[in-house]
Amino acid sequence: MEKWNQSYGFLLGKVLQKMEIKFAEGLSPFEINARQYGVLLFIEGNPHCSQKDISEKLQIDRTTMVSHIDHLEGLGYVERTKNPNDRRSYNLLITAKGKDVLDSRWEFLTHTEAEVLAPLSEPEQQLLKEILIKVWITL
Amino acid sequence: MEKWNQSYGFLLGKVLQKMEIKFAEGLSPFEINARQYGVLLFIEGNPHCSQKDISEKLQIDRTTMVSHIDHLEGLGYVERTKNPNDRRSYNLLITAKGKDVLDSRWEFLTHTEAEVLAPLSEPEQQLLKEILIKVWITL
């Protein structure tokens, strides 16, 4: 093992790169990328949220959020309605069609992650997730 | 804990994002990014390598490698000399100046990684590295 492949940054990047290539393959029939899938997942879990909410929680720039939501709305996966209590913002809701995409791809995505993490034992995979969550929470 | 922040892909991405922002800050005075630092590190550990060698091992496209090496050569961090045994390829070598940059930033980078991984105990950090290496090796 050499110095150049010992850094956490390098290792995280390569594992992620591998996952994202596979993610992209499975998501392309639905015309969304991994980030947009994440946004859809967030909206499902947080109905009536605003673009700002997603932007903050997922740490995605708000101008980038506009194009993500434009895209998801254009595909009929998400619905924008004005928030009556604050007409500057939207109430975002996932549509039935969007929910279908979410559900049909969930198994694929977890399977893809499992595939990339296959060199690890079950306890190791669980440990990795716990460790990553611990870091993410305090980010 | 909700569904949207439970995926390995999401978690890996966020941890990496945090690291890369800090990396970029520390490397910008030397006019290189994290990937170029990685290339420099590889050349130090593999003197007389070719652009193809780096391209394969670091899984970076060969056309992208051209601009990385152009950049590093322009800054005087790397030297291109023709390989006498195969004049299609180069012998790449790190310069004294390049070595200085590598050494002066090494502490910073490991410190940055430690900072992001601070929520983890020492054994957990070590475990994370072992787990990531295990996945990377079989990639």
Next chain:
DNA sequence: TATTGTTATACTCTATAACTATA
């Protein structure tokens, strides 16, 4: 005045295809 969302724009990073020079 501050905030949500939008637009126009530019920048970074990377990939594709066609080229050259060597093998």
Next chain:
DNA sequence: TATAGTTATAGAGTATAACAATA
């Protein structure tokens, strides 16, 4: 005919600044 490197170009993805509507 294949390979290492190069160039021109185009495509993602993202960020900055200025703006409209609303608070």
